[in-house]
Amino acid sequence: MSDLNINQKVSEMLQRSEANAQQDEKTFVRPEDELREVVAPDGSIIKINPLYDYYSGERPQEDKPKNAIVEKFLNWARSESIWVLGFGTGCGSIEIPPLVTPRYDMFRFGVQMRATPRQSNAFIISGYLSVKTLKRVIRSYEQMPSPKYVIALGSCTINGGMYYDSYSTINRLDKYLPVDVYIAGCMPRPEALLAGFGELKRLIKEGKGEKANEYARNFDEYKANQKKIIKDWNMPDYNW
Amino acid sequence: MINSFLGFKPDRSLYPKTNAEGKLEIDLSSHQYTKLWLGPNHPGVTGNMAMELTLNGDEIVEGKTHVGYLHRGFEKLIERRLFVQGFPTSIRMCVAEPDTNEYLIAACTEELSGYDKQVPEMAKWLRMLSLEMARLQGLLRGVPGQAGTFSLGIGVQWGTYLRDLILDRFEELTGARVYHMYIIPGGVRGLLPDGFKDRMEDNLKEIDQFIIKIRKLIFNNAVFKTRAVGLGVITPKMVDQYGIVGTNARAAGVKRDVRKDNPYLFYDLLDFDPPTATEGDVYARTWVRWQELIQTVDLIRQIMAKMPEKGEIRAQMPNVLNWRIPQGETYVKLESGRGEYGLYYVTDGSDKPRRVNLRGPSYTHGIALLEDMLVNTNIADVHALMVSLQVCPPEIER
Amino acid sequence: MEHARLQLVNKLFNDRPKSYKYNLFQMKLLIDRLTQHYNLTDYKQQRHNLAFVTVDKQLSPDIITHLRDYEGFSHFVLLSCVDWIEDDKLQLTYLLNQPNHKYEIGVRVLIDRKNPEMVSLHKMWKQIWTYQRELHEAFGIIFPGSPRLEENFVLEGWTEKPHMLRDFDTKEYAERTYFPRPGRTSNDPATYMREKLYPNQPVTAKTNKND
Amino acid sequence: MNIKDIFTPFTVWSSVLKDPVTIKNPIGREAAPRYRGFHYNDINACIGCGTCEAICENQAIDLVPVEGIVTKSGDSGLRPMVDYGRCCWCALCVDICTTASLRLTNAYTWVDTDPDNFRFIPGVDKKDWDEVQLGWRKPEPNYSFYGLHRQHMGELHAEDRKSSFIEFVQGYSKEQAQQEADRCVSCGICVATCPAHMGIPEYIKAIRNDDMEEGMRILYETNPLPEICGRICTHKCEDVCSIGHHGDPLSIRWLKRYIADQIPTDVNTYQDILGTGNLAKNGKKIAIVGSGPSGLSAAHYLALLGYSITVFEKLPAAGGMMRYGIPEYRLPYDQIDKDINYIASLGVEFKYNITVGKDITLDQLSKDFDAVFSGTGLHLGRSTRIPGSDNENVYQSVDLLRDIVTGKPVPVMPKVVVIGGGNVAMDITRSMARLQMEKYGKVDVLATSLEDEDFMPADREEIVEAREEGCTIVPGYGPQEVVLENGKLKGLKVWKCLSIFDENKAFNPKFDSAQERIFEADMVIESIGQGMDLSYLTEEIKSKIEFNNRGRIVVDADYQAKGLPWLFVGGDIIEGPDVIHGIANGHRAAMGIDRFLNG
Amino acid sequence: MSIYYKLGYTLLGLLIVLNWGMLMSAIFRKIVARVGGRYGIPYYQPWIDLIKNLGIRTTLSHGIMFYLGPVFRFTGAVGLFLFMPVLFGNEAWANFSFQGDLVLILYFQLFGMLGMALGAGEGGHPHSAIGISRGLAQHAAIELPMTMGIIALAIQYQTLSISDIVAAQQGSVLNWSIFTNPIAGVTILLAALGAMGHSPFNLVKAPNEIPIGPPTEYHSTFLGILMSSGAILHVMEAVLFMNLLFGGASNWFEMILKTFLIYFYSVFVGVVYPRFRIEQSVAWFFKIPLLLGIIAILMYSF
Structure with missing residues (x-):
């Protein structure tokens, strides 16, 4: 050369x-x-x-449900087979082990843990999110295939919780990711979490679990919010 | 093992050279090395922490831990809160054994304000009970959890179930499952409920059986031995070099236990001897923790037998909203399940602390020690090492 | 049962003073020995097994080395920093533990807040560089030669002033950055009651206009 | 590796035949009895004091007005609203709740899709767990976040104090005052209840900080008579004190007195502390009729604003009812002088022994001065008008108390009956007891009131102390007749009182004539209230101003008489009777006068 | 029998095997759950998971091989089925077995793994790459002793046809190869531990270390294909060992029972042991099973 x-x-x-x-x-x-x-x-x-080079350069697209009857059947299957991403983002994740062990055994309800975002449908944001984690959470969330659901645990995701005045944690999760279900508690007990899964199942069966499309629709808004607080945005906009 | 079996020496020709400063010269574009991030989104890493590994094949040539994913700025937040408000905030510094934080905040504020002599006897026994219960629930996760890192999941299932029973007892005693908020400056927040001791005894009996089962499952397990023996050795010399405490030091033959060395509460009234081992590897650490599990069950029995039936639970303290502590500084420590756990507390005469600094054992175990131990281990052993050191990331970054 | 318990408690209060006195005695000897060599100020016996001294910034590495090598303070517990913004000083506290006698000493070093720099002790204990890295991020203290000092520790892309300094207002920053959920208002009972019960009365008292 | 290590692990398979330990229906499983779940607030017991808001480290609690709950004395009308986007369920709010109305139930399941829903007013917004009784409650009294018991104030023993008029309450020491001040939760419920709206939490905070000068400045913002008020105030603040719901209310009055007592009796010190050394004059003149609390208060605040003040007092010394109505053992004269001297030092001119209406007319004042403030008070005794009450041995308490102060000879007889259950009745009862002690060496005074003991208008401690001093108090009887024998007073006939007010809440007592008692007496003192003497108002003035149905002058919020802009009226003749209302009236009237004259 | 009938039977058999595989995995997950003291998933969970995965809307690819990986794996599984006599003595269920199918079967076992290797490599995720390199290393270590054992059987029965080997074992339980040739049997059974993908030889998919190995990047339909091919593979591997060592099956019931028990054997071991590191497991296979395999071959060679 x-x-x-x-x-x-x-x-x-x-x-x-x-x-x-x-x-x-x-x-x-x-x-x-x-x-x-x-x-x-x-x-x-x-x-x-x-x-x-390493990532897709496409904007996320809305995946609209097509055939109503097929979609209803698929929604039933989706609701009965929720795979949760095993990403302990905060202290609420200490209540996940009881759920997958004998005492509460959430496998009975079709809820299972999964190690990789590609195979997960549900993301449990277990409490507070520091900005540093939020960056990883966004990437993991965007890697999850649609339809995907977000379950937010505890006060911290709703309005900052006890870290409302912390320089490191975000206050409102819904500014950065679309949330399907909130569960009150600090941290919520496993029983409340199971009730949250029940509510999520109901939403999916009713066809309301379409927050992934909402994310695609309001993509620019979410991205703007995310970029506002993630100071070193050294990742591509689209992580699919 | 394959190398020793076939008589090969490991091939180090591909390994990076160290330069004059003692640093490795790693050229990532040379195709010899792989960069691998374990975590933060990783089901095997306890807590939420990342390890940046440089690999040569399956072996790690350089490991860096990255923390801060759980950083909430507690030390800053507590500076903005009244002394009594600091305690619900502070206990979230470590989710594995939150009671230790409660005790430390209470003990520091009591000592600096001169109320430490006035804490009622009953409250001290109850504090001890809740601390030992916290250690028990931590060990019930930790001991089988070590086998869990090698994918022996059955012990984890049983252990978590029994931990849940202890959490039920906690719930009765303190009103919460995980964040108990029970030890408050001046005392505790409630007496034992009726029939607590009987129910606790039932649980302890189940745990006794579990202890035997776990010995058969883990410590007499050929594959576990193959994996754990000789992995991550801590020598007695390293203990002071790295500031290693707790079970990690005891497994290396250095007997340090705050409960014995600087007794707090009524620990000198209890009859116990901290277990030790000499090998200092993962197996020895797990073994020491297993013996500690036996000991903790025994300690809880002793506490329940020796504590009075009832009594005052909190000293008469100043109004919590107006409580001021004169200028001073102190360092209070206790023996948590992971080792010496201390709090450096500075007050300046106002109604809020000036500086609070938590010294968790993970701070040294999780960064300086773990990074050095990672070198030349297999990636399959990374998080076994991490668990065996009992690294709890939230207590590093706070 | 009750009797046995009382016996135990008596045993406790009879036995404990022995170790108290032993520790206190040892610490007194230690301080005597140290004062022969070094200039110690602000000595404070906080507890029977914990004391704090202030030493000069220049001498501090010597004293800490002396404590480690000749006095058996082999266990390094903690390096912390306190911001005395009123005095324009940062206080570094090196807490050392003597495992044989089981007591601790906190060595305080005051450094200038405007120009915070301190000798790096990373060669003395292997974990110290972690503390120094954290203090560099949290307080902006420079430890020349400390490994990986400039790397991010807990924060990422932080552009404000060091977050643990007293003059960094975390609440103001959080409200400015993370927008709390709107719609919350609160009332002070005293003012609210006065407005409700005495709507026509002037709220505040007036004093001399000339003041 | 030995062979045992290969086969022992297989023992775990023994558990495969055991039943699972799983909870069958975990959703909604009941939590422990003490579990800290969701909030419930008994809104009827809650007083909206806001201590829950103060202690919440997460700022999860807001105080908001609630429909249907009216703000009234002792109840702010606000209720806590909890934000579950902030709460951490530590239950510190429950532990400190002054009324024990707030608690946490052991319900814990709340799943929602809308994050804005997690904000609710416990007890008002209906929730599933409102009926749940288990959960975390305010613990028993031996665990409390604030001192439950009042610091006992040193006082003379009853035997000692009844023999003299020396002040018997000794005042707090520094430790006592600080410990008492430490109990305050700074809720501010007391502030609006206090007629003068004193900054009570602020001056209590000054005591905690041991900053008496700051405390003094706070006191003088709203109350120019702290020494007096600190002794004899009716302390409505203490009645509503939030920590009085569980425990003793704070001794706000004694704390106020503590501050005032710490400042030396020296007007220069006062002026230095309060920064009133040289007040600029604005050249306008105000006349003040009567030197009672309202007059003094108005004089003080007007003087601060630069007016030239002249106070007209018909008696030989200033103080009004404070000096002439309240016995010395409760309020020593030197303490009255301390407050008044300071006011005088601000340039206020006092003209004693001048009766307005007699020595100088009100019209004259209106011409000589830019405005007139009248606080003439209630100095006329009110008679029961029962048969025989015109006997010479039937006296009015107001007159007797005034005579004691001015040094006139006071008739003291071996057996005395006092009619009335208010504070003035207690004052005369206890004064008579002291005079009897002096004269006869024993006490035989009986006080009787219409109201039952629980509803007697006198302060609780007044009744207790009167009894300690040997007085007999017989509540619940209404006087019917002064029994005379040959024109000589023999006793008082009373009937049991069944009810005082009728259905329309009008004063209309009903008696049971069957339960009749006769109290033997040589002397009967009537102390059933006082009347005002408005004779100084000329007919012309009277025709211009308005009177309400109780005979009081109608004033606006600035205490300006309706119809006569230059006349401001305050004190007992408008509101009260008590000293703190007078002070408040005076202060507000002063502000009104300032507004009237300066726009 | 015409080719059309044959095709029909094959498709039916594939359906039965697929469903049995899914049911079996559900049963075993429940059994393992029982050991841990819990109930575990419902029996129908694998089908729902499959439907769910097929209903995922997002499918994104990292390249052509990423598509082909699951297809290869499925092909491997179907190939195993196609050339394996499922039931003995029944032409319809003997599928396309022929003389020498044993060699083809061994090839198809590797075929799926190679497909995964290509696909996972294209996926670009370092966990996939590490997982697949481990998988290939371990597979080689497993294949060697297993082939030894199978060759020993082939030498014993002097045939490379599975049907012939099954036929030779008929008559009595004692005719089963496990009894007639115990050393080769043990060799194959020990190697089978590795082939079945349970502890202590499941480092390939170790969720604790490299979540979750080769299929990390696979989702939606790809994952559905992987799941169904996994179900078929599990059954067919059990069928292979059943045919080789336990006298085959003459009816569906026998086949279900035997495959269940063979599969249970690997689960039985897997529950109680943690997993080996990759070099430890390779060393283990090279130590005990390989020696046994060599002995087994030597015994029948002379």
Whole structure:
């Protein structure tokens, strides 16, 4: 590769990064996420922009239910098979182990834990969310396939809870993610959580579990709110 | 094992070189290394913590822990709250054993305001009971949980069930399942309900059986031994170098227990001897914790036998809304299930604390020690190590 | 039963003073030895097994090394910082534990709040760099040479002043950033009652207009 | 690895045949009896004091007005609204609740889709758990967040105090005052109840901070007679004190006295503390008729505003009823002088022994001065008008009390009966007891009132102390006749009183003539209330102003008489009778005068 | 029998096997739950999960191999079924078994794993990559002793046809290979522990370490396919061991009973042991089963 080409590439890269910087001044990029060139084993040079190469660049689309009867049947199946993402975001997650163990045994009700967001339908936000976790929560949530549901536990998700004046935790979850069901308590007992799953099942069966579409519809608004508080937004807008 | 069996020496030629400063030179673009993030969204990591691992094959060449996902700024928030308001806030610093935080806040404020001599006897016994119950429920999760990290789930199922029974007792005694908010500055918030001791005794009998079952299941298990023996060794020399406390130190043969060394409450009235081991590996730590489980059951029995039937539960304190504490500073510690757990408390004469700093055992176990222990272990053992050190992330970042 | 309990309690109060006196005696000896070499101020015996001293910033590494190597304070407990904003000082507290005699000493070092810098002790104990990293983030203290000092510890993308300083107002920041749920108003009983019961009366008293 | 390690673990399979330990129906399972679940508030018992709001570390509680609950004395009309987006269920609000109305039930299941629903007023908004009785309640008295018991104030023993007119209540020491002040929860229920709206929580806070000068400044914002008020105020604030619902109410009066007592008797110190050293004059002149609490209060605040004040007093010293109606053992004269001297030091001119209407007319005052404030008080005794009450040995308490002060000879007889159950009746009862002690060496005074003991208008401690001093108090009897024998007073015939008010709430006592008693007496003192003397008002003035159906002058909110803009009226003749109403009237009238003159 | 009948029977058999596989997994999850003292999922849960997964709206792909991975796996499972005689002595249920099908079956066992490897690699998730590399390593370690054992049986019966091996075991229980050739039987059974994917040899999917291994990125319909192929695979592997060691089955009831018991055996072990690390499990397979396999071959070679 001639020097000219390299110079050209470098100037292109510079332009791209400047364009990014102009888009959002607050954005700062970690060293490993910066534009870089990698030498492949065969000697060719591969240009990598980690933030845009590794992810989908599409906006989320609304998935409208199509056939009413089929959808009703599927909703029944969805309500009876809720797979919960095993992401303990806050202290409420201490009440998850009792649920999957003999005393409360939520498997009876078709609720199971799942380790990866790709296979999960329900996200339990177990209490307070620090901004640092919120960033990961957004990514996990966006990776979950639609239809997906969010269960918010405790006071912290409703209005900040006892951390209302903390510089680190958000106050209102519904500003950043669409929430299906709130369960009161600090933290809610496992029984209340099971009641929350019951309510979620009812909502899904009635066809009201369409918050994923709401997220897609109001995508710009949610994104604006998220970006307002996540100061180092070093991830792409679309995480699908 | 395969290497030792086939007589191979591990091939270190691919390993990164250390430079003059003692740091590893890792060039990620050299295709030799993989960056792997374990957590925060990871079902195996206790709490909500991330480990940034650089891998060479299955082996870790560099590990960094990242905390702060559960950061709520307690120490800042408590500076804004009255002394009595600080206690519901502070107990959420560690969800695994919240009672320890309650006791520390109460003990610090009492000591600095000079009310520590006036705490009634009954309240002290009840404080001890709730602290030991908290240790018991922690161990009921922790001991089988260690096998759970190697995917032996049955013990976890039983243990969590029994922990739930203890939580039921907590609920009767304190009015809440997890965040009990029971030990209040000056005393405690309630007497034992009627028939509590009988129900507790029933639960303890079940736990006795569980202890035997768990020995057969875990400690006499060939595969568990294969995995745990020799993993994550802490030598006695490391104990002071890293500030290792609690069961982790005791499993390495260094007998340190705040209950014995600096007795608080009525611990010097109880008959017990903290268990120790010498190997210092994951197996030894689990073994020590299992023996501690036996001991805690015994301690609860002793406390229930020795405590008075009734009595005053709270000293007459100043009006909580107007309570001011003169300027001073103190450090109060106790032995939690994870080790020495202390609170550095500074007051400035106003009705709010000036500075509160929690020193949880995880602070050293979870960062400095864990990061150094991760090197040269297999990724499959990462979170077994983490659990065996009993790392509780919320207590690191608070 | 009751009798046995009383016996136990008596035993407690008879036995305890022994260890109290032992600890106090040992601590007194220690302080005597230390004062021969160093200039200690503000000595305070907080408890029979806990004392605090203030030492000069320049001498503090020496004293801590001395305590570790010659006095057996081998267990490092805690490094903390207190913001005395009124005096324009930051107080660093190094808390050390002597495992044999089972007592603790807190070494206070006052540093300038405007220019907070302190010698890094990360070579003395392996966990100290964590404390120093946290204090750098929380109070903005610089420990030259401490590993990974500039890395994020608990916060990410933090652009405000260090969050544990007294003049950082967390409530104001939270309200500005995280918008609490609107629609809440509260009333002060005293003012509300006065407005309700005596709607026509002036609320506040007037004093001399010339003041 | 040994063979045992391979086979022992299989023992766990023994549990496969056991029944699962799972709870069959976990949803809605009942929690422990003491569980801290959702809030319930007994809104009838709640007084809206807001201590729950004060202690909540999460700011989860708001005090909001509730439809159907009226603000009244001792009840703010506000009720706590809980935000479950904030609550952490610590139940500190329950533990501190002064009325024990707030509690947590053991219900715990609340699932909702709308986050705004989690804000509710317990006890008002209907919830499923309202009927649940179990749950966390305010613990028993030996566990309390504030001191339940009042600091006992040192006082002379009954035997000692009944033999002299020395002040028998000794005042708080610093420790006592601070401990008493520590009990205050700063709710502010007392503030609106106090007629003068004194900043009670603030000055109690000053005591806690041991900042007497600040306390003094707070006192003088609304009350220029703290020494007097600190001794003899009827303390309506203490009646409504929120912590009085469970425990003794705070001794607000004694705390006020404590502050005033700490400042030396020196007008210069007062002026330094209050910053009233050199007041600028605005050149306007105000006349004040009567130097009772309302007159003094008006004089003080007007003086602060720069007016030149002249006070006309018909008696030889200032103070009105405070000096001439209240016995010395309750209110020593030097303490009255302390307050009055300070007011005088602000440039207020006192003209004694001048009776308005006789020595100078009101019209004259209206011409000489820019405005006139009249607080002439109730100085006429009221008679029962029962047969025989015109006997020479039947006296009026007001007259007797005044005579005791002015040093006139007071008739003291071995057996005395007092008619009346108010504070004045107690004053004369106890004064007579002291005079009897002086003269005869023993006490034989009997006081009788229409009301039952529980409804006697006198302060509780007055009755108790009177009994301690040897007086007999017989409540519940109505006087029917003064028994005369040969024109000489023999006793008082009374009938049992069945009811005092009729269906229309009008004063119309009913008696049971069967239960008749005769109290032997050489002397009967009537103390059933006082009347006002408005003779100083000329007919012309009377025709301009209005009177209401109780014969009182109609005034507006500024205490300006309707029809005569220059005349302001206050004190007992408008509201009361008590000292704190007088002070409040005077203060407000002063503000009114200022508004009237300066727009 | 015409090819159309044959196809019909095959489809029917596939349906039976699929449903039996799902029911069996539900039963075993309930049994494991019982050991832990709880009730566990309802029996119909796997079907609902399957329907739910097919009803997921989002399907996003990471590339062509990401699509093909589950398809390969399903092909592997169906291939196992196609060339395996399910019931002995019944032409309709013998499927397309032929002389030498034993070799094909061994190939199809690997086929699914390779498909997953390709798909998971395309998925790009590091957990998938680590999981699949572990899976391949372990699979190689399992395959070796298992092949040894199977070759020992082939030598014993002098055939590479499963039907022939089953036929040779008829008559009496004592004719079953497990009794006639215990060393090869034990070898295969020990290797079967690994093949069935339970503890202590399930590091591939370890949810505690690399959640959840190769299928991390798979969701919706892909996951549905993986689930159903897993159900078929589980049954068919049990059928293979049944045919090789336990005399096959002559009717559906016998087949269900035997596969249940064979599967139970792996669960029985799996519940009480934690899992090995990958190099430990490889070493274990190279130690005991491999030695036994070599012995078994040597015994019949001479």
